Amino acid sequence: MKKAGLINKRSLEEQAADLLRQDIVNGVLTPGTRLVETTLAKEYGLSRGTIRIALHQLGTEGLVTQVPYAGWSVATLDDQDIWELYTLRATLEGLAARLAAERICQQGVERLQAAYNQLLKLCEGEDLQAITRGDLDLHKTIIELSGHRRLAHQYQLIENQFLSYITAANRTFDPHEVGHSHQALVEAICAGEGERAEAEAVNNITGFEQLQQERAG
Amino acid sequence: MKKAGLINKRSLEEQAADLLRQDIVNGVLTPGTRLVETTLAKEYGLSRGTIRIALHQLGTEGLVTQVPYAGWSVATLDDQDIWELYTLRATLEGLAARLAAERICQQGVERLQAAYNQLLKLCEGEDLQAITRGDLDLHKTIIELSGHRRLAHQYQLIENQFLSYITAANRTFDPHEVGHSHQALVEAICAGEGERAEAEAVNNITGFEQLQQERAG
DNA sequence: CTGGTATGATTGTCGATCAATCAGACGATC
DNA sequence: GATCGTCTGATTGATCGACAATCATACCAG
Numbered sequence: 001m002k003k004a005g006l007i008n009k010r011s012l013e014e015q016a017a018d019l020l021r022q023d024i025v026n027g028v029l030t031p032g033t034r035l036v037e038t039t040l041a042k043e044y045g046l047s048r049g050t051i052r053i054a055l056h057q058l059g060t061e062g063l064v065t066q067v068p069y070a071g072w073s074v075a076t077l078d079d080q081d082i083w084e085l086y087t088l089r090a091t092l093e094g095l096a097a098r099l100a101a102e103r104i105c106q107q108g109v110e111r112l113q114a115a116y117n118q119l120l121k122l123c124e125g126e127d128l129q130a131i132t133r134g135d136l137d138l139h140k141t142i143i144e145l146s147g148h149r150r151l152a153h154q155y156q157l158i159e160n161q162f163l164s165y166i167t168a169a170n171r172t173f174d175p176h177e178v179g180h181s182h183q184a185l186v187e188a189i190c191a192g193e194g195e196r197a198e199a200e201a202v203n204n205i206t207g208f209e210q211l212q213q214e215r216a217g
Numbered sequence: 218m219k220k221a222g223l224i225n226k227r228s229l230e231e232q233a234a235d236l237l238r239q240d241i242v243n244g245v246l247t248p249g250t251r252l253v254e255t256t257l258a259k260e261y262g263l264s265r266g267t268i269r270i271a272l273h274q275l276g277t278e279g280l281v282t283q284v285p286y287a288g289w290s291v292a293t294l295d296d297q298d299i300w301e302l303y304t305l306r307a308t309l310e311g312l313a314a315r316l317a318a319e320r321i322c323q324q325g326v327e328r329l330q331a332a333y334n335q336l337l338k339l340c341e342g343e344d345l346q347a348i349t350r351g352d353l354d355l356h357k358t359i360i361e362l363s364g365h366r367r368l369a370h371q372y373q374l375i376e377n378q379f380l381s382y383i384t385a386a387n388r389t390f391d392p393h394e395v396g397h398s399h400q401a402l403v404e405a406i407c408a409g410e411g412e413r414a415e416a417e418a419v420n421n422i423t424g425f426e427q428l429q430q431e432r433a434g
Numbered sequence: 435c436t437g438g439t440a441t442g443a444t445t446g447t448c449g450a451t452c453a454a455t456c457a458g459a460c461g462a463t464c
Numbered sequence: 465g466a467t468c469g470t471c472t473g474a475t476t477g478a479t480c481g482a483c484a485a486t487c488a489t490a491c492c493a494g
Binding site: 011052053091154 | 226228270274277304305312365367375
């Protein structure tokens with residue numbers, strides 16, 4: 001009586017990486033926290049070798065850093081890192097928006113509208129965390145609609161680091177702005193206007209960055 | 218006089234990954250070739266665990282694929298993969314060109330000109346492999362001038378897969394075109410014109426793709 | 435030909451072990 | 465007292481051997 005799809009085929013190495021990743025992006029493990037292989041192994045009930053591969057994995061994802069013979073720690077981000085994340089994310093999302101617009105179909109429009117409406121609905125409330133999730137869902141939908149596996153993968157890497165930063169810095173935003181700032185983007189994609197969609201996507205992110213800069217400075 | 222990074226402290230895991238990576242991008246290991254952990258371990262005189270981490274590393278780089286409990290093999294690329302590589306590379310390189318132009322300095326101009334002149338010189342000869350290296354050097358210089366570590370990293374990943382494909386498909390090109398097709402790009406960067414540099418970089422790659430498509434079809 | 439089974443190959447995971455290296459404490463020398 | 469080694473503990477770097485889980489194939493029965 002096995003249910004297809006529910007079968008646990010993920011290796012323990014992957015699962016360990018997943019757990020650690022979740023703890024990092026959700027802020028359970030704050031930047032700078034030291035991670036000891038043997039300790040983690042005991043904690044998760046796994047062998048050191050398995051944890052080791054998971055840590056290496058997270059290392060390539062930029063979530064943890066490694067000092068030879070000294071240890072692992074949750075990555076800390078400086079100003080340069082933040083700038084890199086914003087510029088790279090804007091570019092990747094611009095590409096995704098353009099591709100999504102170029103190959104938009106009826107089903108795609110429906111999925112996009114659904115995600116957008118959901119976000120608008122959430123923005124009427126005050127649950128900032130839910131809004132963040134809705135925002136991510138919308139962006140992730142656009143990425144999927146681009147039909148670009150590598151783009152999705154690279155975006156995922158950036159997004160995780162981004163989330164880690166957002167959580168650690170405890171950054172917030174105005175619910176009302178978030179929802180409507182995506183309107184032009186969604187429209188452009190649904191209309192199949194690749195160039196405009198790309199511009200709107202880039203503007204969406206860099207605009208947000210500038211807003212944050214002003215508040216911080 | 219601190220020459221950090223001079224000391225060779227690379228772990229065996231990294232070195233093993235490097236060797237395998239070289240063999241893959243240089244075509245010694247052709248796509249589809251099976252890679253057995255124990256065999257590689259004996260070949261390189263390393264333990265299985267070390268090889269295992271190296272293979273996982275190459276897996277995240279997209280150079281090898283893994284089938285659970287079955288084995289590893291050198292990644293094979295289909296048409297969709299090639300499209301993904303071209304679009305992603307064009308976008309990343311466009312971003313690099315724009316950033317490089319925006320922060321160009323005297324020293325940067327010199328480095329760029331040096332790489333460009335070197336490429337022009339090589340293009341007068343017939344050594345296609347040398348031309349390829351010169352071409353890559355120029356592009357890599359642009360990436361470095363962008364001052365974007367993550368961009369450099371992600372570009373590296375794409376480039377390795379790209380090289381693997383170029384080698385396997387044994388693709389060639391016209392030496393005369395290669396050299397001069399980069400002229401506008403170099404000029405735009407040196408002039409500090411970000412928008413134009415980005416456009417030229419994108420055009421450079423997508424133009425090359427279309428040329429190849431025509432010859433193949 | 436079909437379906438099930440036996441078998442070998444390979445990865446998945448574990449545990450123990452030792453070497454290499456780093457960080458900090460301790461102490462000696464000037 | 466400041467500086468320089470040295471000692472020591474902690475942690476990773478790397479190896480080996482072992483066994484279970486899984487996949488691919490060949491083989492056999494009907």
